[in-house]
Amino acid sequence: MGKVNVSKLKTFTGHNDCVYTLERTQHDHLFFSGAGDGMVVFWNLKESENGQLIAKLPNSVYALHYLNKANLLVVGHNYDGIHLLDWENKKEAGSLKMTDQAIFDIKSFGDHLYVGDASGTVTVVDLRSLNIIYKIKSSSKSARAIAINEQSGEMAVGYSDNKIRIFNLEDYQLVKELEGHKNSVFTVKYSPDGQLLVTAGRDAHLKIWDTKAGYIELEDIVAHMYTINNLDFSPDGKHFVTCSMDKSIKIWDTHAFKLLKVIDKARHAGHGTSVNKLLWSSYNDLLVSASDDRAISVWDIEFNS
Template identity: 30%
Template sequence: MNKLLIRKAGTLLGHQNPIFAVENGRVPNVIFTGGNDKGVVQWDLETMKFERILCPVSSSVYTLHMVAHSPLLAIGTRDGRAKIVHSSTAQPLAVLEHHQRPVFDIKSFETKPELILSSEDGTVSIWNTETFRLLYHFKIAEQTVRTIAISIDERWVVFGTKEGKVKLYNAKDYSFVEELPAHSMPVTSLCFSPDGRYLLTGGRDAQLNVLHTSGFSLAKTFTPHLFTVYAISYHPTLPVFATVSRDKSIKLWSSDDFRLLRIVSFERGFDSHLLSVNSMVWNTYRNQLVSVSDDKKVMVWDVEWPQSSE
């Protein structure tokens, strides 16, 4: 069998400190990155160059999220705020102030105008994306709520906590449903498969759990990395998903049977990240994977499914 083809398309340089977040823009060739710097950076994947500082920030950026059906970028920061900025005009539109501790994740719905923020304070807050008024807030855990995932049919919202718990809520009214199979250490990543069949959870225990969404029973568990699994993301069209880790590697897996397809790391001969890989995003402009790291670099990868040799 031919291997999945991976080639580095380029490295984007300019950040002076570790990068924690990356997000696609509304224009296909645009991405945004943020981290322990003084601004959110906009890059052009066509020219592979820096475009501009979209907006300044007063504290570290932990998460970036394009609000569904809008040109608005939500920026979650260490000071507990979320800044809403127009991604084209760079106009600041709102500052969501509620949490007293860092905001670690932000997600929005396709079917209703609501934005979810999760925080180190153990709570989540729900905001209206048209008025940016606070709608609800409630406690999920005693410590950090690190990550959020919304099911493909938008029936469920799942939260991952520092205690290693995975908590399932009804997305309609935010009522608690149940605790799902958990991790022995903090949950750091959550992702639903595009076909809606699976929920994947990753943790600081270096484990990846695969749950059936029909009942949320455990389908499979394995160890994809040596250290924390910081992100899980499915390719938009190929039967592939990627994971990134504190072990400095990017790994590509078959979404059909969870086989390991490729390892992208310096040790495997790639001109890759030399420190923790903190986040990634699949970009549809040229079907590329974009990864960000503690090494202050944004790396862009071409990923291609091999043609049949028959």
């Protein structure tokens, strides 16, 4: 196994509260963040100075989703609904007061938006009309994380009832219910080739499911000391990263499911509190992490064979 070298390149500051989410754009070096201070900020990996404020909302922002074709940013505004932002001109392009719940995740496929909230509902929104066209209600516990498998036309949703449910994107019918986690599922992610689904959450276990074999569980790894908040794949799909309430980030081999590196405060001047979100950018393969410590860190990850 090759050695992994990690170095922290920069830290972005400016948020006044926990940073909960990161979202990529069509440009590899540009990304957004959302935080408990209600601020949505735009950042540039090519620059060292602080970001640009795009919007300031009254409540926390847990979820952001970038619409590539429209070049709009969808903001999940807790206890209010969604806002579509023309971020370049810093103005609202549309909004929908669809829920009085916390919004935990937003994804899109085609002309539809999928919004998961604390009531356990995944609301399907038509992006052209901004009308609600369907509500998927399979649990009374929070719908915490959403992943889209474009290859199979399926959507995986992780819930606080400890289950992951797979839905068909044509008719939103339940395809499969995955059990195995012992607590809330906080993150679900398909591998870039769509062949694996990786899930994790409050039980600190990492589970890997084979999508082609009907979601058979391939691995169950005790991956962190505390809650796993998020995970993301490298641009080439060969590796993935997890982050946790235990303040660490871990790098894994996708094919061997093996731990390759731990990034933490003691060894790498990592985050001092819970790490909430990860974004592995195609820009120089840089890894971006967001934390309760209000900071956004940028990491250079180098794999030596």
